[in-house]
Amino acid sequence: MVKPVLLPTDVAFLSSLLLVGLYFWAVRRDLLMRERWRTVLATPTGGAAALILCLYVAVAGLDCLRVEINGETKSLLDYLVSPLREHVETTYSAPFAAYGYAREVIPGASGAARQDYPRLRYGARHLAQPSRQMHADVLRRGMAGAGLGLLFLGGLLALVNRLRGRPLAGMFTPLTESTWRLQWLTAASICLALGWVICLAPYYHVLGTDKVGNDVLYLTLKSIRTGLVLGVVSSFITLPLAVIFGIPAGYFGGWIDDLVQYLYTTFSSVPGVLLIASAALSLDLLLQQHASAFPSLLARADMKLLALCLVLGLTGWTGLCRLLRADVMKLRVAEFVTAARALGTPPLKILLQHLLPNTFHLILITTVLDFSGLVLAEAVLTYVDIGVDPSMESWGNMINGARLELAREPAVWWSLLAAFCGMLGLVLAANLFADAMRDAFDPKLRGATSPSSS
Amino acid sequence: MSLLEIQDLIIEVGRAGAPAQVVAGLNLCVERGSTTVLVGESGSGKSMSALGIVRLLPRAARIKGGAVLLEGQDLLRISEAAMCDVRGARIGFVFQEPQDALNPVMRVGDQIGEVLTRHRGLRGLARRTRVVELLEAVGIPEAGQRLNGYPHQFSGGMKQRVMLAIALAGEPDLLIADAPTTALDVSTQAQILTLLRSEQQQRGMGMLFITHDLAVAHQVADTLAVMQAGRLVEIGSHADIFERPTHPYTQHLLRVSPRIQPDLAPPPLPVEAEPLLIARGLCVRFPGRRGLFGRIITQVTAVDNVDLIVHGGETVAIVGESGSGKTTLGRGLLRLLQVDAGSVNFGGREFFELDRKALRQARRDIQVVFQDPFSSMNPRLTVREIIEEGMTAQGLGGSRQGREQRVARLLEQVGLEAASIARFPHEFSGGQRQRICIARALAVEPKLLVCDEPTSALDVSVQAQILTLLRTLQQEMGLAYLFITHNLGVVAQIAHRVVVMHQGRIVESGPTQTVLFKPTHPYTQSLLAAVPRLP
Numbered sequence: 001m002v003k004p005v006l007l008p009t010d011v012a013f014l015s016s017l018l019l020v021g022l023y024f025w026a027v028r029r030d031l032l033m034r035e036r037w038r039t040v041l042a043t044p045t046g047g048a049a050a051l052i053l054c055l056y057v058a059v060a061g062l063d064c065l066r067v068e069i070n071g072e073t074k075s076l077l078d079y080l081v082s083p084l085r086e087h088v089e090t091t092y093s094a095p096f097a098a099y100g101y102a103r104e105v106i107p108g109a110s111g112a113a114r115q116d117y118p119r120l121r122y123g124a125r126h127l128a129q130p131s132r133q134m135h136a137d138v139l140r141r142g143m144a145g146a147g148l149g150l151l152f153l154g155g156l157l158a159l160v161n162r163l164r165g166r167p168l169a170g171m172f173t174p175l176t177e178s179t180w181r182l183q184w185l186t187a188a189s190i191c192l193a194l195g196w197v198i199c200l201a202p203y204y205h206v207l208g209t210d211k212v213g214n215d216v217l218y219l220t221l222k223s224i225r226t227g228l229v230l231g232v233v234s235s236f237i238t239l240p241l242a243v244i245f246g247i248p249a250g251y252f253g254g255w256i257d258d259l260v261q262y263l264y265t266t267f268s269s270v271p272g273v274l275l276i277a278s279a280a281l282s283l284d285l286l287l288q289q290h291a292s293a294f295p296s297l298l299a300r301a302d303m304k305l306l307a308l309c310l311v312l313g314l315t316g317w318t319g320l321c322r323l324l325r326a327d328v329m330k331l332r333v334a335e336f337v338t339a340a341r342a343l344g345t346p347p348l349k350i351l352l353q354h355l356l357p358n359t360f361h362l363i364l365i366t367t368v369l370d371f372s373g374l375v376l377a378e379a380v381l382t383y384v385d386i387g388v389d390p391s392m393e394s395w396g397n398m399i400n401g402a403r404l405e406l407a408r409e410p411a412v413w414w415s416l417l418a419a420f421c422g423m424l425g426l427v428l429a430a431n432l433f434a435d436a437m438r439d440a441f442d443p444k445l446r447g448a449t450s451p452s453s454s
Numbered sequence: 455m456s457l458l459e460i461q462d463l464i465i466e467v468g469r470a471g472a473p474a475q476v477v478a479g480l481n482l483c484v485e486r487g488s489t490t491v492l493v494g495e496s497g498s499g500k501s502m503s504a505l506g507i508v509r510l511l512p513r514a515a516r517i518k519g520g521a522v523l524l525e526g527q528d529l530l531r532i533s534e535a536a537m538c539d540v541r542g543a544r545i546g547f548v549f550q551e552p553q554d555a556l557n558p559v560m561r562v563g564d565q566i567g568e569v570l571t572r573h574r575g576l577r578g579l580a581r582r583t584r585v586v587e588l589l590e591a592v593g594i595p596e597a598g599q600r601l602n603g604y605p606h607q608f609s610g611g612m613k614q615r616v617m618l619a620i621a622l623a624g625e626p627d628l629l630i631a632d633a634p635t636t637a638l639d640v641s642t643q644a645q646i647l648t649l650l651r652s653e654q655q656q657r658g659m660g661m662l663f664i665t666h667d668l669a670v671a672h673q674v675a676d677t678l679a680v681m682q683a684g685r686l687v688e689i690g691s692h693a694d695i696f697e698r699p700t701h702p703y704t705q706h707l708l709r710v711s712p713r714i715q716p717d718l719a720p721p722p723l724p725v726e727a728e729p730l731l732i733a734r735g736l737c738v739r740f741p742g743r744r745g746l747f748g749r750i751i752t753q754v755t756a757v758d759n760v761d762l763i764v765h766g767g768e769t770v771a772i773v774g775e776s777g778s779g780k781t782t783l784g785r786g787l788l789r790l791l792q793v794d795a796g797s798v799n800f801g802g803r804e805f806f807e808l809d810r811k812a813l814r815q816a817r818r819d820i821q822v823v824f825q826d827p828f829s830s831m832n833p834r835l836t837v838r839e840i841i842e843e844g845m846t847a848q849g850l851g852g853s854r855q856g857r858e859q860r861v862a863r864l865l866e867q868v869g870l871e872a873a874s875i876a877r878f879p880h881e882f883s884g885g886q887r888q889r890i891c892i893a894r895a896l897a898v899e900p901k902l903l904v905c906d907e908p909t910s911a912l913d914v915s916v917q918a919q920i921l922t923l924l925r926t927l928q929q930e931m932g933l934a935y936l937f938i939t940h941n942l943g944v945v946a947q948i949a950h951r952v953v954v955m956h957q958g959r960i961v962e963s964g965p966t967q968t969v970l971f972k973p974t975h976p977y978t979q980s981l982l983a984a985v986p987r988l989p
Binding site: 032334335336338339341344345349353354358 | 790
């Protein structure tokens, strides 16, 4: 029996992506916006960050499409990386290890038991004498991976060249050309990494295994969805709140402004962690009372994630709201708004046609900057056990689990490092992207970089 | 050897791939004890040249070639550290906007003293004494106390005096003044020009004065250099340029510069004309200082008991200096801000008694054109959407097609090509934008157009075109204008009647001929006396 499954957070995440897609479709004819987005992508760091963000979004998107087969729910990502998912060891093992991390009692051939490091069930299983063959094997497979990566890159370059109508002869010039070089180098690194993972990961645990023997690379990949869902869905909850409260407050002033100010001052005075902790605890209680509504562990964990998004969204709108209010207060005395009033344009239309489009750069930049804050918040909240469910793969859970492992001798450093790198990649890319966006969209900065009139 | 000699100065802006030359080979000399005026319209490269001399160009611009010789030393070839000894000590600089050029959180005495310490090595009492001397020299009374004030406690003219004191503090050989009076009222402008001229002559400095206003140039210049699109088109003595201009561009500039001449003003309308707008006893007050809990302690009366009548098809100019309440009066009449007392009868209806819905409909008859052609249009809308806005709001023009035809017709009326319809405001020049703004106002077929300084952000030649357009539209459509301006030269060209405002009150009103050429009120007389005039 094959049946597609859509969890609430999957729906929320995929529809958020759809909204982003719709936005780009809507502005595709707007020359000004096209020019600005082009500027963002043409900025070396902005373009490279966009590529990395796309990779993350693709992984998370694949992880959101699930099917139920014979009562077992798996995502497309699970199928794509099934060797990683299925190669479960008994406990810790270091990256590229052939033997376990801890000594075990191994029954000998002659019946006499001895204590030794056991061979791993899956890691380097294909080698008869790992200590002698491993280096050569890793090197050989690494070369094959690099070759595969270069093949990907070549295909990509050929495709782009064909679309641009350039001769095939100068195929590798984008890599040496100055303007788009960093973007192409990033694409090349992504291709190489993909090639290595495809060639090495089925035979080795490239990032080791965790306490219960799960492959850390697999956990890291699965964590991407949790982090992205949290960041994206929470952002999409804050957006309408900030816009609906902030813009009218700035435009109308008076009692509306007083009310909104009161609201956001109150909200930002409540300690966020406390609010989230209380929400998490009451949700736990609620889930226990209605256990029948959530039959599987997955559904329960997903509900908790959605609730966390909701709480973070409901507390996170005040910053953007304040910025929007201040910006609209400046805009409402702009002459084009006064002219609209003089023409008899109704207030709602002034808000939608004049104020919203002119504050859009602010909304975009702030949202992307806040996004990285939300991804980091997940890790922190999960670390103090009020974040996502312990059964859900997330960077916060990986770090939480790694807390004690670091104290062991020899230290188990790989899960912490993997979680750190996964998170760093996402947050750094988001921040760099926000920076590039600010340079392209913010009218104040644009004035400083473009030639001023004499 | 000249004090300053600029040789083939080339300044570029823009990306390395597609540079644009804003100054294309400038050759100019400034002699000791004389004033050279650099005249040109916006974009002519005059300010860029001035900034290039002291190597203070904005980041996007760079010097591509040439030499700037100050007493034979090439300023473009010395180190930045050496340049710091030149700026302030040998070249003083006065900027256009005193508001932006002074540090708002630093006492003015310290801002002047900074230069004295850096370039003259003065400290303590000697420094203070010198600051007082300088402030007195630039005409600031009670200098001993005022040096402890902050910039916001000084008026615009006073700030420009402080700027001049800073420029003079290093006892420079050359003073560069970049449009130092553009942001000021005419009477203040007259004082600052006199002061600049006398300081320059007393100290025997060379002065490079930059302006777009030929009348100002006429007052201060010994030598004039006219720039157009980055090139020097004509250079000559005061008499040469004003009496025997040879280059067609100079001749054109002189022709279009507004003059206050009796033969230009349109005659007053026949008395039988129907009054269109009758305002009685208008008062607008702004809350001034607020006390604890937002209680209003003082009030500023911006418009004080003003009566005004505008007839159909008539142009009434409201003239006054900044702060006279002329803009507030215009916005009050439009009900764009709260009026505290008075009534406005527009076409037989009491405008201030209309409810919200009736007011929105009534707005059709009275429209507005603003000063700044850059902020008066939503940058995110196309020209078509901008002009359609009023029609949609008022339910005019019928179908989508009907509206589009009307937009096309309006564009033609204001002298823009039909292809402009799908473009965005930033693709147009200042004058073209002002035409779009006029089309937007005309789209709802108003009877009265309130023009709030519609030409003061424009170059003189563009200004002349917009004034011609407004006159033509008046003849074609019988529009009435309420023309708010500080520029008496513009008034002389367009107004049937003039109303002079001072501190919220109307001090004099009457036909243009009478008010401009036989003024009775002392304020009007002093205002007219302060206006720089061309021969």
